[in-house]
Amino acid sequence: MRFLSPNSDTEAFPKDEAKKWAPVDQYVGGVTHAILHLLYARFFTKVLHDLGYVDFEEPFTRLLNQGMVLMNGSAMSKSRGNLVRLSEQLDEHGVDAVRLTMAFAGPPEDDIDWADVSPAASAKFLARAWRCAQDVKSAPGVDFATGDADLRRATHLFLKEFPEQIESFKFNVGVAKIMELVNALRKTIDGPAGGKDPAVREATESVAKALSLFAPYTAEDMWQLLGHKPAVALAGFAEPIAELLVRDTLTAVVQVDGKLRDKFEVSSSITEAELEALAMASVNVQNALAGKQIKNIIVRAPKLVNIATS
Numbered sequence: 001m002r003f004l005s006p007n008s009d010t011e012a013f014p015k016d017e018a019k020k021w022a023p024v025d026q027y028v029g030g031v032t033h034a035i036l037h038l039l040y041a042r043f044f045t046k047v048l049h050d051l052g053y054v055d056f057e058e059p060f061t062r063l064l065n066q067g068m069v070l071m072n073g074s075a076m077s078k079s080r081g082n083l084v085r086l087s088e089q090l091d092e093h094g095v096d097a098v099r100l101t102m103a104f105a106g107p108p109e110d111d112i113d114w115a116d117v118s119p120a121a122s123a124k125f126l127a128r129a130w131r132c133a134q135d136v137k138s139a140p141g142v143d144f145a146t147g148d149a150d151l152r153r154a155t156h157l158f159l160k161e162f163p164e165q166i167e168s169f170k171f172n173v174g175v176a177k178i179m180e181l182v183n184a185l186r187k188t189i190d191g192p193a194g195g196k197d198p199a200v201r202e203a204t205e206s207v208a209k210a211l212s213l214f215a216p217y218t219a220e221d222m223w224q225l226l227g228h229k230p231a232v233a234l235a236g237f238a239e240p241i242a243e244l245l246v247r248d249t250l251t252a253v254v255q256v257d258g259k260l261r262d263k264f265e266v267s268s269s270i271t272e273a274e275l276e277a278l279a280m281a282s283v284n285v286q287n288a289l290a291g292k293q294i295k296n297i298i299v300r301a302p303k304l305v306n307i308a309t310s
Helices: 015-021 031-035 037-050 086-093 095-104 119-135 149-167 171-189 198-211 216-225 272-280 283-289
Strands: 024-028 060-064 069-071 249-256 259-267 294-300 304-309
Touching: 031 037, 037 060, 086 095, 086 119, 095 119, 095 171, 095 216, 119 171, 119 198, 119 216, 149 171, 149 198, 171 198, 198 216, 249 272, 249 283, 259 272, 259 283, 272 283, 272 294, 272 304, 283 304
Parallel strands: 024 060, 249 304
Antiparallel strands: 249 259, 294 304
């Protein structure tokens, strides 16, 4: 807390400054910090609280103990020779691919084994995302509302979920969400409308903004390919449109004794009775039930019909 007023000669720290700036919102440190720095910080904070200098008992509101990068199952060591030579990884795959690999490897609090990850795969994905920007044919400022409904829905679901994952430090899930959106993008680009579809631009711009957190060089290149001026990191995320988060249709699945027997697109407002009738009318379901007696039917509209036989 001395940093709140480092030049003061009369007091360690002003109480009003401590009340304004402390406690710390987020503390990030390895597990060794839990028995050293963290322990000291907690002890001194509790003492200061008991003496009336601060009005909080814990120095940190949230704590994240990040894991370690291992190699072949053990901590890296020169004596063992199991080192990750980062300079070689950067030279071979590029800094964006290495950063993305680390973010995608797993939850930050878990250890990751570098032998199990693939910067080459990350580089391949970044190239695929970059090509999406190259394939966009609509002009900046185009009306997104006229674009493909399915892709727009996927984009706005991404705009809702991605920030939530990042704010909760689920970087690996956030990267997975980017990959899902790129897959949806390619499907539309390779379709009849191609890169001219306004929804393709909307989705690609969202991908570029998200990638700026992990792969800033690729993201900036994409942003300029899309006709924008630097920097993508300052562009800001669009707000998801609530109406686009509601799907008109969903894929319902029918299981018989735990095995998938059929699936079909249904209205999101379908009733349980309607969904059950649709399932029982399925030829695949009827074949699976041939010669069996139905014991129980569980319907969870609009997504699931589960049939158990005796």
